[in-house]
Amino acid sequence: xPPFFCRFFLTALLFTPLAALHAAEKPExxxxxxxxxxxxxxxQEQDFPRPYHxxxxxxxxxxxxxxxxxxxxxxxxxxxSLPAFLRQHPVMAERYVMVFPDGYRNSWNISVERSQAxxxxxxxxxxxxxxxxxxxxxxxxxxMGVSNGAALANQxxxxxxxxxxxxxVTAVSPLNVLQHxxxxxxxxxxxxxxxxxxxxxVGARILNLSGTEDHLVPYHxxxxxxxxxxxxxxxxxxxxxxxxxxxxAMGYRGAKLExxxxxDGKLEFFSYLNGAVVHCKVVGxxxxxxxxxxxxxxxxxxxxQP
Numbered sequence: 001x002p003p004f005f006c007r008f009f010l011t012a013l014l015f016t017p018l019a020a021l022h023a024a025e026k027p028e029x030x031x032x033x034x035x036x037x038x039x040x041x042x043x044q045e046q047d048f049p050r051p052y053h054x055x056x057x058x059x060x061x062x063x064x065x066x067x068x069x070x071x072x073x074x075x076x077x078x079x080x081s082l083p084a085f086l087r088q089h090p091v092m093a094e095r096y097v098m099v100f101p102d103g104y105r106n107s108w109n110i111s112v113e114r115s116q117a118x119x120x121x122x123x124x125x126x127x128x129x130x131x132x133x134x135x136x137x138x139x140x141x142x143x144m145g146v147s148n149g150a151a152l153a154n155q156x157x158x159x160x161x162x163x164x165x166x167x168x169v170t171a172v173s174p175l176n177v178l179q180h181x182x183x184x185x186x187x188x189x190x191x192x193x194x195x196x197x198x199x200x201x202v203g204a205r206i207l208n209l210s211g212t213e214d215h216l217v218p219y220h221x222x223x224x225x226x227x228x229x230x231x232x233x234x235x236x237x238x239x240x241x242x243x244x245x246x247x248x249a250m251g252y253r254g255a256k257l258e259x260x261x262x263x264d265g266k267l268e269f270f271s272y273l274n275g276a277v278v279h280c281k282v283v284g285x286x287x288x289x290x291x292x293x294x295x296x297x298x299x300x301x302x303x304x305q306p
Contacts (some may be wrong), residue, residue: 027054031133068096071103078100108149169208174239267280
């Protein structure tokens with residue numbers, strides 16, 4: 001299909017209700033665009049159908065496609081995130097199966113959010129389901145989370161043992177102090193008590209984006225003035241320290257970088273392990289710092305380009 005018609009088809013999909021495309025409990029065989037569900041039970045719900053929305057690009061060659069999973073922030077939802085993200089990332093929308101899970105009550109369960117569901121298991125169930133589809137590359141899953149969604153992406157990177165995940169992008173949320181206590185990574189646990197040491201699976205690629213003027217998640221670490229925790233406000237590891245901890249978990253044995261490896265305007269990149277673990281410091285930006293990263297920059301990391 002010529003590029004013009006691919007983009008025309010994509011634009012048409014953006015303005016077609018997902019329910020009109022496809023709605024099913026579970027995809028089978030060849031994955032198509034639409035709304036699907038994972039049934040899950042927990043303290044708030046029983047056998048609850050949790051939705052996730054899928055965009056599959058035109059694929060006349062019937063190639064197996066990589067998958068990009070986007071986790072919205074607290075207060076967001078998948079149905080609104082999908083068209084907005086595709087409009088802003090048209091090249092990715094033509095190369096990747098794009099997946100948008102919906103957080104229960106517009107949130108992901110990390111500490112004291114409205115959701116009390118096991119969101120790690122929810123995302124893992126989606127991944128295992130899609131990995132079995134004919135047109136999906138089973139070992140090429142990327143997870144990107146923003147804010148509260150990034151906290152869930154951090155949890156997946158710490159706790160998941162699924163071999164499908166290859167790359168994590170965390171925007172405007174480095175590790176919080178529940179997830180790393182200064183000595184060890186910590187698993188969330190059923191009661192969000194973070195008591196058990198977690199050992200991240202080695203080999204993942206990790207990109208973190210944080211803004212220096214973020215007043216919700218402070219760049220230099222410390223308590224958030226807004227985000228609640230069980231005993232007050234949620235604390236965060238400093239953004240540059242957080243990525244250094246990830247680099248060490250992935251096998252880095254050197255010193256913490258005190259200066260950026262590369263500067264591109266207001267973007268300062270701190271790169272470990274030949275670009276496998278990267279922090280992008282967005283100078284002068286706040287909690288919307290993810291918007292300062294253009295599609296080309298994101299694609300270079302996704303596709304292992306220097």
